[in-house]
Amino acid sequence: QVPLVESGGGLVQPGGSLRLSCTASGFNLEDYNIGWFRQNPGKEREGVSCMSGPYMPPLYEDSVAGRFTISRGDDKSTVYLEMKNLHPEDTGVYYCAAGSYRTYCSIRERLYDYWGQGAQVTVSS
Numbered sequence: 001q002v003p004l005v006e007s008g009g010g011l012v013q014p015g016g017s018l019r020l021s022c023t024a025s026g027f028n029l030e031d032y033n034i035g036w037f038r039q040n041p042g043k044e045r046e047g048v049s050c051m052s053g054p055y056m057p058p059l060y061e062d063s064v065a066g067r068f069t070i071s072r073g074d075d076k077s078t079v080y081l082e083m084k085n086l087h088p089e090d091t092g093v094y095y096c097a098a099g100s101y102r103t104y105c106s107i108r109e110r111l112y113d114y115w116g117q118g119a120q121v122t123v124s125s
Helices: none
Strands: 005-007 010-012 018-023 032-039 046-051 068-072 078-083 092-100 119-123
Touching: 005 092, 018 032, 018 092, 018 119, 032 068, 046 068, 046 078, 078 092
Parallel strands: 010 119
Antiparallel strands: 005 018, 018 078, 032 046, 032 092, 068 078, 092 119
């Protein structure tokens, strides 16, 4: 079991920025593929971004490409999702997830075994 904890959510105005953190104390997240997902009000959960090894390019869902950046922390137990130029439709609960390492990551939920509790992001004026 990998205990993932998200933090950094909150209320931000359209065009603003937030950085979400996903931490698993005592675990090396470099051993796992990491995904970020979100669930908007009234919609199904969707994949936002994912990453595998340090030399493989991350993957982004089309609506966030160019605005969101996924990265790993130097401590090896933290992953970040930097979100810029936020839109109201980015509002939702954001989850990080960890799954078995694969060369290429995917934002399909079934490939992830461990999930955090979620962090609320609200984009509103």
